[in-house]
Amino acid sequence: MTEQPGRPKYYRGAVAISGDRIALVSDSPQRIERYERERGEGLQVADGAGRLVMPGLINLHNHVSMTLMRGYADDLPLMPWLTEKIWPFEAKLDGDDIYSGAELGIAEMLLGGTTAFVDMYWYADRVAEAAIRSGIRAVVSPAFVGTAFDGYVERTQRMIERYNGAAGDRIRVWVAPHAPYTCTPEQIRESLKLCERNGVGVNIHVAETLSEVETIRERYGKTPVEHLRDLGVFDYRALAVHCVHLTETDMEILSRQGVSVVYNPQSNMKLASGIAPVARLLERGANVGIGTDGPSSNNDLDMWDEMRTGSFLQKVATGDPCVLPAYEVLRMATTRAADAIGMKGEIGVLAEGARADLIVLNLDKPHLTPCHDLVANLVYCAKPSDVETVMVDGRIVVRQGALANGDFGAIRREVERRLGVLQRRGE
Amino acid sequence: MTEQPGRPKYYRGAVAISGDRIALVSDSPQRIERYERERGEGLQVADGAGRLVMPGLINLHNHVSMTLMRGYADDLPLMPWLTEKIWPFEAKLDGDDIYSGAELGIAEMLLGGTTAFVDMYWYADRVAEAAIRSGIRAVVSPAFVGTAFDGYVERTQRMIERYNGAAGDRIRVWVAPHAPYTCTPEQIRESLKLCERNGVGVNIHVAETLSEVETIRERYGKTPVEHLRDLGVFDYRALAVHCVHLTETDMEILSRQGVSVVYNPQSNMKLASGIAPVARLLERGANVGIGTDGPSSNNDLDMWDEMRTGSFLQKVATGDPCVLPAYEVLRMATTRAADAIGMKGEIGVLAEGARADLIVLNLDKPHLTPCHDLVANLVYCAKPSDVETVMVDGRIVVRQGALANGDFGAIRREVERRLGVLQRRGE
Numbered sequence: 001m002t003e004q005p006g007r008p009k010y011y012r013g014a015v016a017i018s019g020d021r022i023a024l025v026s027d028s029p030q031r032i033e034r035y036e037r038e039r040g041e042g043l044q045v046a047d048g049a050g051r052l053v054m055p056g057l058i059n060l061h062n063h064v065s066m067t068l069m070r071g072y073a074d075d076l077p078l079m080p081w082l083t084e085k086i087w088p089f090e091a092k093l094d095g096d097d098i099y100s101g102a103e104l105g106i107a108e109m110l111l112g113g114t115t116a117f118v119d120m121y122w123y124a125d126r127v128a129e130a131a132i133r134s135g136i137r138a139v140v141s142p143a144f145v146g147t148a149f150d151g152y153v154e155r156t157q158r159m160i161e162r163y164n165g166a167a168g169d170r171i172r173v174w175v176a177p178h179a180p181y182t183c184t185p186e187q188i189r190e191s192l193k194l195c196e197r198n199g200v201g202v203n204i205h206v207a208e209t210l211s212e213v214e215t216i217r218e219r220y221g222k223t224p225v226e227h228l229r230d231l232g233v234f235d236y237r238a239l240a241v242h243c244v245h246l247t248e249t250d251m252e253i254l255s256r257q258g259v260s261v262v263y264n265p266q267s268n269m270k271l272a273s274g275i276a277p278v279a280r281l282l283e284r285g286a287n288v289g290i291g292t293d294g295p296s297s298n299n300d301l302d303m304w305d306e307m308r309t310g311s312f313l314q315k316v317a318t319g320d321p322c323v324l325p326a327y328e329v330l331r332m333a334t335t336r337a338a339d340a341i342g343m344k345g346e347i348g349v350l351a352e353g354a355r356a357d358l359i360v361l362n363l364d365k366p367h368l369t370p371c372h373d374l375v376a377n378l379v380y381c382a383k384p385s386d387v388e389t390v391m392v393d394g395r396i397v398v399r400q401g402a403l404a405n406g407d408f409g410a411i412r413r414e415v416e417r418r419l420g421v422l423q424r425r426g427e
Numbered sequence: 428m429t430e431q432p433g434r435p436k437y438y439r440g441a442v443a444i445s446g447d448r449i450a451l452v453s454d455s456p457q458r459i460e461r462y463e464r465e466r467g468e469g470l471q472v473a474d475g476a477g478r479l480v481m482p483g484l485i486n487l488h489n490h491v492s493m494t495l496m497r498g499y500a501d502d503l504p505l506m507p508w509l510t511e512k513i514w515p516f517e518a519k520l521d522g523d524d525i526y527s528g529a530e531l532g533i534a535e536m537l538l539g540g541t542t543a544f545v546d547m548y549w550y551a552d553r554v555a556e557a558a559i560r561s562g563i564r565a566v567v568s569p570a571f572v573g574t575a576f577d578g579y580v581e582r583t584q585r586m587i588e589r590y591n592g593a594a595g596d597r598i599r600v601w602v603a604p605h606a607p608y609t610c611t612p613e614q615i616r617e618s619l620k621l622c623e624r625n626g627v628g629v630n631i632h633v634a635e636t637l638s639e640v641e642t643i644r645e646r647y648g649k650t651p652v653e654h655l656r657d658l659g660v661f662d663y664r665a666l667a668v669h670c671v672h673l674t675e676t677d678m679e680i681l682s683r684q685g686v687s688v689v690y691n692p693q694s695n696m697k698l699a700s701g702i703a704p705v706a707r708l709l710e711r712g713a714n715v716g717i718g719t720d721g722p723s724s725n726n727d728l729d730m731w732d733e734m735r736t737g738s739f740l741q742k743v744a745t746g747d748p749c750v751l752p753a754y755e756v757l758r759m760a761t762t763r764a765a766d767a768i769g770m771k772g773e774i775g776v777l778a779e780g781a782r783a784d785l786i787v788l789n790l791d792k793p794h795l796t797p798c799h800d801l802v803a804n805l806v807y808c809a810k811p812s813d814v815e816t817v818m819v820d821g822r823i824v825v826r827q828g829a830l831a832n833g834d835f836g837a838i839r840r841e842v843e844r845r846l847g848v849l850q851r852r853g854e
Contacts, residue, residue: 071804074803075752075753081748107793269743270807271748273743275743299808302810319701320699321503321505321697370497371498372497372499373498373501376501377497380501383729383811384794384810412793
């Protein structure tokens with residue numbers, strides 16, 4: 001499947017990979033034959049009968065190591081959830097725990113067809129290491145809150161120098177003030193110097209809850225979006241995560257300044273934060289991508305489900321079953337997401353010259369039968385388990401539904417061992 | 428996993444099946460050993476390490492043969508969807524098409540751990556036949572609309588005589604007036620005589636859209652629920668399907684008269700119908716179960732996803748992340764659903780003496796790791812692909828993720844062949 005402006009195009013043809021790039025996408029028997037002839041003996045051929053090759057999905061917001069807290073604290077109000085469960089748990093985590101949790105979450109993402117993700121967390125260097133080892137593409141973002149800003153700029157500068165562009169540019173490092181209500185204006189401004197100095201982007205939670213909007217209004221007399229604009233956040237490549245509660249002016253600011261919004265429908269539903277005005281943002285020309293958020297507020301990292309729910313939620317919220325049609329949602333998880341992280345045309349597309357971040361789905365499943373409309377089936381029916389093969393930068397990372405660069409059994413045992421240790425540490 | 432009042436109980440023990448019933452559920456080594464001794468040589472033993480045995484899920488509302496229209500017409504407003512796409516397509520279907528579509532949808536349900544479903548459609552006898560052959564449990568309901576009521580009572584009486592209680596009581600036949608806005612009061616009253624005469628239940632779409640509520644108000648000066656109550660629908664075992672738009676009085680009527688409400692969150696979202704007040708219905712003591720609705724408004728038959736979305740949607744709609752906690756949602760898809768169809772204690776539970784409608788999940792998956800809370804993992808993370816073994820009435824219908832009584836390849840080819848014929852028929 002390739003993208004044409006406004007609609008997808010299906011090939012029954014051939015896709016060829018050379019190095020880390022897509023070398024051929026064609027339904028022309030002549031071109032395919034010529035390619036085969038030119039490549040000669042070195043060409044490995046795989047039959048794709050009953051299979052779909054498409055760009056890997058891009059998860060624009062995650063705290064991947066929170067797999068450690070999956071199912072640990074559900075069905076609770078936000079503040080007790082944070083203060084009594086999540087924060088005390090997080091306070092016990094060390095870098096090795098973060099690494100182990102990241103390995104688990106990355107395994108889940110890769111096996112389900114997600115080839116790139118944006119992460120925001122502490123010990124982001126350890127997330128970067130897990131990403132490098134697994135073969136996934138990642139934008140890792142060391143996060144800070146106001147009470148833990150000491151040394152952030154220096155640590156992050158070192159992290160950028162070490163990891164930004166690492167593994168053949170598979171890893172990038174962005175800056176991440178946690179949120180306007182947890183970071184001071186001075187800290188946010190200070191952190192932006194890292195963007196200025198290194199040409200990296202910034203991502204921040206914005207307008208997630210009504211309570212945040214009220215807090216920012218009381219403190220600064222502005223909306224969270226206006227506040228961040230005035231601090232200069234949107235002068236850099238920026239992801240505004242959540243954007244549940246926006247004014248018309250906020251939407252105009254985000255559209256005009258080219259800020260990409262990250263829609264996290266399941267997290268916003270589960271935490272009862274509200275419903276982001278995504279249909280209106282798109283109408284206004286804003287770029288919007290999709291994220292799962294961390295696995296303790298979702299509780300999985302399934303981008304298929306996120307696409308489906310993201311579309312359905314906008315339909316019921318607006319009363320209009322036509323908004324966020326399947327293909328638009330698929331764009332949000334591919335081309336729009338690539339644009340959001342500055343990789344437009346590089347990933348999220350099946351096009352010659354683009355990076356070979358591709359997935360192969362087995363379409364021979366009851367829930368994908370019949371196939372009146374392939375894109376509708378993908379967005380409204382496909383499951384992680386339909387993904388058989390996953391490739392990032394031309395390297396196979398999932399083969400026949402199993403990790404190529406790791407052993408899920410070993411990852412699982414390490415997570416469970418660490419959780420046992422954490423429990424004892426807490427007693 | 429077994430149910431205790433108010434909370435689940437997990438066993439690390441043994442479950443034994445004898446005939447169509449659960450013969451043993453125990454964590455007592457002595458009881459297990461005694462059972463093994465008494466059964467002697469005839470006992471087949473399966474190791475369940477890393478596996479979960481639980482009751483199969485019950486899908487309370489479906490038009491299963493609409494698999495034929497999966498992805499055929501999405502992202503459209505309700506009336507063009509119905510009048511330009513769905514109805515013209517349905518008009519072309521014959522009984523063999525309905526059978527073929529039912530086989531496909533039943534395959535999807537069984538493979539994903541749904542062991543029973545309630546269906547409403549034309550040619551319900553053919554749905555019954557597909558259910559009998561596949562091994563699934565079904566309540567099939569021949570539907571009628573006002574313009575096609577001629578002969579309904581006679582046809583349905585014959586269908587009840589032939590299929591109600593068939594296959595060892597695995598099949599039941601209920602009555603199904605389509606909706607208060609598509610059937611006349613006289614027709615609904617007439618159809619209820621079938622309930623009276625045969626002791627069968629009735630299911631009907633109610634208060635799905637605001638437009639229906641307005642229509643019924645104009646015609647009868649009542650709400651749809653009041654209208655159906657006055658017609659006597661709720662004097663029988665009844666499923667009120669959708670119930671998106673209810674007044675306080677409606678909720679009182681449904682609770683007081685013991686009507687079971689069927690919540691179809693994904694269909695209601697996708698068609699932009701609205702959000703059923705499920706949290707309030709439960710507060711008032713009403714019984715509520717979950718359905719997928721037909722696969723052209725969902726678009727799959729995944730009850731795991733339906734549970735997850737059903738919970739999340741109530742949380743965001745009420746602004747309260749505590750409503751519909753995981754275990755309550757699981758009850759809606761098991762014990763509450765069993766109660767709704769008059770099979771309380773017979774199915775939906777893992778209890779000695781109950782029917783052996785059971786599923787076995789493989790928990791050794793990234794998205795189910797770690798396991799802080801098994802029920803949270805099931806409701807918020809589990810997928811159809813986690814289901815390995817499925818049994819209905821003690822007979823294995825899915826073994827190692829494949830149909831035991833059918834061949835999905837053959838089902839698929841037949842569906843595709845018939846769709847080809849339908850397309851030509853339309854030209």
